[in-house]
Amino acid sequence: MTDRASTTLQDRIRGVAVGAAIGDALGMPLEFRRATPNEQLVRDLLPGRLPAGSFTDDTEMALALAESLLARKPLNPDDLAQRFVQWYRQGPPDVGLYTSSVLSRIAAGVSWDQSANEAQQQRPESAGNGSLMRNWPVALAHWKNPIECLADSVLQSRVTHAHSECTAACAFESAMILSLLKGETTADALNQARLQVALPPGLAAFVDEAPHRKREELRNSGWVRHTLESAIWALLTTSSFEEAAIQAANLGADADTSATVLGAMAGAAYGLSGIPQRWVNMLRGEWPLGSGKILVADDFITLAEKLSGLTV
Numbered sequence: 139m140t141d142r143a144s145t146t147l148q149d150r151i152r153g154v155a156v157g158a159a160i161g162d163a164l165g166m167p168l169e170f171r172r173a174t175p176n177e178q179l180v181r182d183l184l185p186g187r188l189p190a191g192s193f194t195d196d197t198e199m200a201l202a203l204a205e206s207l208l209a210r211k212p213l214n215p216d217d218l219a220q221r222f223v224q225w226y227r228q229g230p231p232d233v234g235l236y237t238s239s240v241l242s243r244i245a246a247g248v249s250w251d252q253s254a255n256e257a258q259q260q261r262p263e264s265a266g267n268g269s270l271m272r273n274w275p276v277a278l279a280h281w282k283n284p285i286e287c288l289a290d291s292v293l294q295s296r297v298t299h300a301h302s303e304c305t306a307a308c309a310f311e312s313a314m315i316l317s318l319l320k321g322e323t324t325a326d327a328l329n330q331a332r333l334q335v336a337l338p339p340g341l342a343a344f345v346d347e348a349p350h351r352k353r354e355e356l357r358n359s360g361w362v363r364h365t366l367e368s369a370i371w372a373l374l375t376t377s378s379f380e381e382a383a384i385q386a387a388n389l390g391a392d393a394d395t396s397a398t399v400l401g402a403m404a405g406a407a408y409g410l411s412g413i414p415q416r417w418v419n420m421l422r423g424e425w426p427l428g429s430g431k432i433l434v435a436d437d438f439i440t441l442a443e444k445l446s447g448l449t450v
């Protein structure tokens with residue numbers, strides 16, 4: 139188990155970016171599958187639709203958000219929407235249905251807010267995890283300023299996912315990451331986030347029950363309630379990055395997204411030094427799509443330092 143007291147802020151900031159991308163890569167081959175039986179848990183980055191170690195749309199959209207925040211801070215939603223559309227036009231191997239319905243409207247020239255509102259009006263009950271999965275760069279860009287952090291978490295969600303549970307879930311993840319970066323325990327970070335972020339009652343019930351759930355009770359669907367529930371459950375019921383990520387990814391279903399959200403939070407809790415080196419060595423993915431350029435873990439470290447303003 140990592141000695142959390144000796145984990146530095148810089149190590150934790152690096153851990154958020156690398157941890158999120160590694161969670162994505164660990165969950166990638168387990169997406170759409172049933173939960174893995176307890177005695178057969180997948181503990182390595184395996185090949186799936188993509189080569190072993192590859193990240194997916196969760197991380198690609200986070201990279202677009204990160205680059206937008208590096209160009210414009212506080213967040214400029216028009217700039218972010220255009221970066222999402224650039225990515226979308228490259229034909230990503232994965233893109234969520236709801237995200238696709240919004241981005242295709244924006245690509246056709248409709249404003250981001252009208253596009254997001256039209257999609258929401260067509261499917262008023264839809265509250266997917268497509269904005270939560272990409273949210274972590276906001277926490278790194280605003281780790282010194284909780285007010286701006288929560289505002290930009292909500293705003294980045296609204297560009298595609300305007301539902302109140304989606305925007306609240308993003309603010310909640312950011313609040314958890316900020317507390318964990320300060321070295322608070324996972325239980326204290328959860329309590330702090332509950333005090334700092336107003337959650338709609340339906341989402342609040344899932345968050346409050348999450349640490350008490352049994353593995354077999356978790357559905358881990360693309361519903362934002364299920365994703366946040368799984369990530370909090372995995373973080374609060376384990377004591378290392380490795381075990382937490384294995385638990386989140388082996389839930390199957392929307393495995394890459396639950397493990398991405400968990401990975402950002404567990405990366406803040408345990409730092410880059412708490413992430414197994416065998417996973418760090420395998421992380422890879424093309425960015426920008428179509429460029430032929432392959433990002434590896436060192437690129438995520440550099441990105442985390444640029445976003446946070448913390449350099450060696």
Ligand SMILES: [Mg+2]
Binds near residue numbers: 194195232395
């Ligand atoms: Mg994905």
